[in-house]
Amino acid sequence: MVHKDCTQLPRIIKLSRHVHCIFHKYFLEDLTRKNCKICFNEVKLNRGSYSCVKQGCSYVVYVNCVLEDKYLYKVIEEEKQCEELYEKPMQSSIIHVIEVNEVGEDTKIEHFSHQHCLVLANKMEEEMDRKCDGCMLSISTLFYYYLQCLFFLHKTCAEFPRIKQHWFDKGSAILCFKDVQYCDFCYQYCSGFFYKIENFWGMCLRCAKVDDIIKCEGHQHFLFFDFKCKEKCNDCGNSCGHGAFRCGECKFALDFRCLTLPHSAHHKVDEHMLKLTYDVDNEQSYCDICEQKRDPSLWYYSCSICDTSAHPKCVLGQFPFLGDGSRWPYKRSHNHDLYCFRKVEGYPKCSCCGKLCQEEILKCEKSTCNYIIHHECPSY
Template sequence: MFRLFEGRLQFVVHVKCVLEYDSLYTIIDQENGDRDDASDSSSSIRVIKVNELGEAMKVHHFDHEHDLVLGDKIKGDDDRACDGCMLPISIPFYYCSRCNFFLHKTCAELPKIKHHWFQLPAITLEARNWRLRSLCDRLCSGLFYFGVGSNKFCLRCAAVPYTIKNEGHQHVLFLDRKCEGKCNGCGHNHKNFGAFRYKECSFSLDFACITLPLEVRHKCDRHILKLSYEDGEDDPEQFRCDVCEKKRDAYRLYYSCSTCDNSVHSRCALGGYPFLKDGTIFSKFHGQGHFHVNYIGKVVDGYSYCSICGKPCQDEVVKCTKCDYIVHVDCRDFSANF
């Protein structure tokens, strides 16, 4: 819990609660003075050029072969995502003038080694082409922090604080590693690392819903859609998605425009795999009747048919670079790659 002492906020934990999870603590040898020397100051960038104010205008990031330049303008029709956190790009940002690579300034300046409240010891920033099962349990591209054991943190999960004030709920939410039941945001069962909740009520959110972007753009509306939550007190029959026109659960997170009175499922607003970059290369996949090893994930427009389920491919797919093999991402078995 948190408490105020002499004007400062302190973090207080029961000894029993700390010792319950060995990833939360490390034993210090008092005689030899052992300690974790990992520092949050290790830099991901090397500064090449600064302006008269000392601001880094040109840098080299460890995850890109070319130098990056600081930008402060976004074209009105640009639909760019940060190659670190995979969220829509916003100013200020660094970009590559030679290829399609963008990083939020905050993502570019993240330390390569940092401490995180979810576990000890420190976690390390690495560039991976794609990954499954971050704390949010999403298939995503970008940069990842890797910890001990199987813990992986996409940049969105790594940025989640220990306590959260969610706009859809009146209480401050804390991580409860033993939280069971269903998430109020998506309706899925909670994973083995728990969920964020308030102990006096049943409201809870998993990492996937905690890390949803607060604002998104969609072609169904000219305004920005904002993440929302209903109290479910009105007639459930009136809750409909304005994109797919199907029913929308009154107790689940969704995106809305108060000006146009539009309401959209989060999946309809974001797509099935919003954090998987178009053009992501998948390698070393075998099985399911196909034995080539190079695939590329992309969105296609056309009438190709999934090689597994036989249905049309008009959304995210995995496509072989050597033949006509193409499957929905939902049909592809990724479990063999972990």
């Protein structure tokens, strides 16, 4: 027995959260215990569901879960359309491959984000801390570069497609290269690669790398993204107002901002790399940078050699994912374009408040103009 409305359910849909098309079934034939990949509750065998028919794929979701948000699925009229979707090639970010080595790796390429050819390398020629111009994280693995421009891209970042279907929306996500953009997911000002997703300003590449079901080092169970989650984030303690990654087995949640924190970071407070630490600190805890108390239940950066510990915001600063010299796209009352810098030499005075500038300022593009301002200061 079924509701009248349920007799009209679409037979095949393409859900943004799964790579294959999924098919409606009134009963599950596979008797293996499975959880719905959206709500993570156990799927009852005698209840309607949508499941994947691809061999070896056990993806299954409840009807109510999959049809709850119209922005996450589209109806497929005929089964042959499924194969057309699978065969549709993704547009590559690599415009042209110039050289390939003996193991098939692209060693010299033309990339849409840079005017010069990029060469593959596995280590820096000099000891220097360089960031990937795509995701703005430190270079630590295979990367492409053009040394004269000091332009670097992780190999994985260079290979991200220009157009893809992201699990957060059924529409196409288009990759673009921005000076500075505000990410709608981690709420950070970032430079580098962004995916423009329908109904959103943009998603930075760090957030775009995250799947909807993940395993996080800071938790023992799998986490899945729940669009309705309003719990407090277990890292920063703030409420997750627009959904979060949560655990289906215990009360644990993480927002995009905390989930995409760098696993390690440099800071002048310590000569070693500081590691993101997830363990609860039962002792009286202080931040070695701001010298204020830390909440021992929240994540922090630490050095086990020097016994250093600090708040993530103190280690990373206000704009950890902005590249120096990136043009600030938001209008100020100053006549010239302003550029972002995370550090400034000589401690000049802010043109607005008159206080000394040490870190994270906006500076005029004109060398003859001494206009410098803190980001948080009004420019009028």
